[in-house]
Amino acid sequence: LLIGEGREVCFANRAAQTLLGAGDGLRLRADGLGRSWLHAASPDAQRAVDAALDACLAPDKLDVPHFSQALTMRRTSGRPGYTLQMSALPRVNEFGTGPQSPQAIVFLSDPARSLQVDEALLRKLYGLTPAECRLAVALCPGETVASVSAQFGVSVNTARCQLQSIFDKTGTRRQAQLVKLMLSLASQES
The missing domain is CATH 3.30.450 (Beta-Lactamase)
Known part of the structure; x- marks a missing residue:
């Protein structure tokens, strides 16, 4: 509004x-x-x-x-x-x-309602890889990099490297900024 x-x-x-x-x-x-x-x-x-x-x-x-x-x-x-x-x-x-x-x-x-972020849109707008898209979306509910890395079966270091790449591609510097960006692109579904 x-x-x-x-x-x-x-x-x-x-x-x-x-x-x-x-x-x-x-x-x-x-x-x-x-x-x-x-x-x-x-x-x-x-x-x-x-x-x-x-x-x-x-x-x-x-x-x-x-x-x-x-x-x-x-x-x-x-x-x-x-x-x-x-x-x-x-x-x-x-x-x-x-x-x-x-x-x-x-x-x-x-x-x-649950938030849905279109990963194809993230790839098109920011050039994110599929793994980077999954990480960016998974961080939206306030998850930590450690919890998301465990969920995806990758090391914390790998997730941190992907997160840094996401920051670079989206022009964000902090996880809070990234989440705000993701939420601005999200749609709500019943």
């Missing part, structure tokens, strides 16, 4: 529209003038969403570390809650300029 300076939703991709359209604890609330806002099912949850967005939209917003605003949103169905990660955007950004430009970005994720 892209959020304007008045907390309004400037853009919601198809996945966000589907998730919010279910109305399971979080939805879009329209004002009848073509604008909409995130609306939580409970007042406490709404206060938490508003506080996190306000931190991202504050005048000193760029002093707030990226994606430091995060919360779990309870679902009315009782299923595992959604995760919301929020970050400020610079006043002038790739999504627009001027007073109508988005000023924050929100990533919604549904833990009830």
Whole structure:
């Protein structure tokens, strides 16, 4: 989601529209003038969403570390809650300029769905080998290089060498950056 300076939703991709359209604890609330806002099912949850967005939209917003605003949103169905990660955007950004430009970005994720990263896409975009693709994807849930190397039956040193090659090919320097990149390329499947 892209959020304007008045907390309004400037853009919601198809996945966000589907998730919010279910109305399971979080939805879009329209004002009848073509604008909409995130609306939580409970007042406490709404206060938490508003506080996190306000931190991202504050005048000193760029002093707030990226994606430091995060919360779990309870679902009315009782299923595992959604995760919301929020970050400020610079006043002038790739999504627009001027007073109508988005000023924050929100990533919604549904833990009830599994993430799928297309290995063919990784090979095409970054030139990763099949083994490097498997390693990059396996690290996404927060696994360590040691645990993944054991899972794949390779030495820790081999996995570390593959990871360094992945860093070089993707332009990342740390595992956290790599995971962020993988998640940005992932799709969710039921």
